[in-house]
Amino acid sequence: MFIFRKQSKPYNEKVHYSINMILQYMAEHYDQKLTRKDLAHKMGFHESYFSTFFKQSMGMSVTEYIAQIRIDEAKKRLLQTDDQIQIIARQVGYADSLYFSRKFRQKTGRTPSQFRMNRRPERIAAFQFVGSLVAIGIEPVCIDEETDLHSDILKEHLASSLVINEHTPDDVFKSLQLDVIIVPNYYYSKPALIKRLEQIAPVLVLPYAGHHAVQEVLSIGRLLGRENEANEWVKRFEQLSQQARNSLSSFREKGETVAIYEMRGHDKVYMWSYEARGAFYLYETLGLKPPKAILEEVLLPNQHTVIPLERLGEYEADHMFFIVSDQYGWYRQMDKRMEESDVLRQLSAVKNGTFYPVKLEEFRFDEGERALLLMDRFVSQLTQPAYPTIVHM
Incomplete structure (x- = not known):
């Protein structure tokens, strides 16, 4: 068993590295033509093995994953710009805007135009990102257990937030009358949960980690129609940071x-x-x-x-x-x-x-x-x- 574990570790690390490389490549090239064959070739896998490996790792097929990240990128453009639907469709990799609209509705239960109508959501469920929401003056209606467990430092800002989890019944979720649900991008490995949440309220998938607080607050502020609040917080951050350095x-x-x-x-x-x-x-x-x-x-x-x-x-x-x-x-x-x-x-x-x-x-x-x-x-x-x-x- 000792020899087996020792020999298996490099393989497991290689597999983990490979899936991360694949996801990074797809995130950077989702607006281009991506085929299972080309992706397998780029990552050095046989096509059939690549399909099995990807689905086991992510819980969805390569095609489903590409569609998911394209739709999620389209959501951000719908909220942050006034670009026409056909322009946004091309920006995220769909040459046919009608096909894009059908795919969007299939994934979200809403047309792109319906999704765009709620540009300043008030009632928000947060599976993470609560620090950035608090920065722009939002106290989430509800937060997940994991976020609540690691939010001692923000307790006074989250006093009224209901604590939920993946097993919270749908009727409880629906009774909250949520405008939007925010989840981190590692939830892509939970496609069934994302699909379920989309039936309750529009879902925004945001990148987790790797961003400076200022960048994330500005980005979330633009998405949620609170750009002014985000800019004010950035000024406060710069002022308090300078005071801290002086101290x-x-x-x-x-x-x-x-x-x-x-x-x-x-x-x-x-x-x-x-x-x-x-x-x-x-x-x-x-x-x-x-x-x-x-x-x-x-x-x-x-x-x-x-x-x-x-x-x-x-x-x-x-x-x-x-x-x-x-x-x-x-x-x-x-x-x-x-x-x-x-x-x-x-x-x-x-x-x-x-x-x-x-x-x-x-x-x-x-x-x-x-x-x-x-x-x-x-x-x-x-x-x-x-x-x-x-x-x-």
């Missing part, structure tokens, strides 16, 4: 290093690159200095890295934000775990009182308003006097 000017002069880590299980430590856990705002927006090892192995290649806990000392910073889950007891038992771990106890940051355990439930997402709240946490912790004790945030 840390003396800290930066010291040249001390700072980094974010995340503990998973009992022996794995994740070090995140710019696209997660507030790392971009710590290193770039606030201009703080990472340890050399993290700079060279994580940030410059922009690649998340996982190490065993026993190697953490090789990547330690003068100030360490250490993310742990409250859901599984890590955060509440942090003092005990510190006592039991020789590796953690020996860290200079622990000895100097500059080791800061933080909740995954607050740090998992960093979009929109969350980015400002995370930066405020960074600043308040780094500017407080250090004491050689364990400090919880």
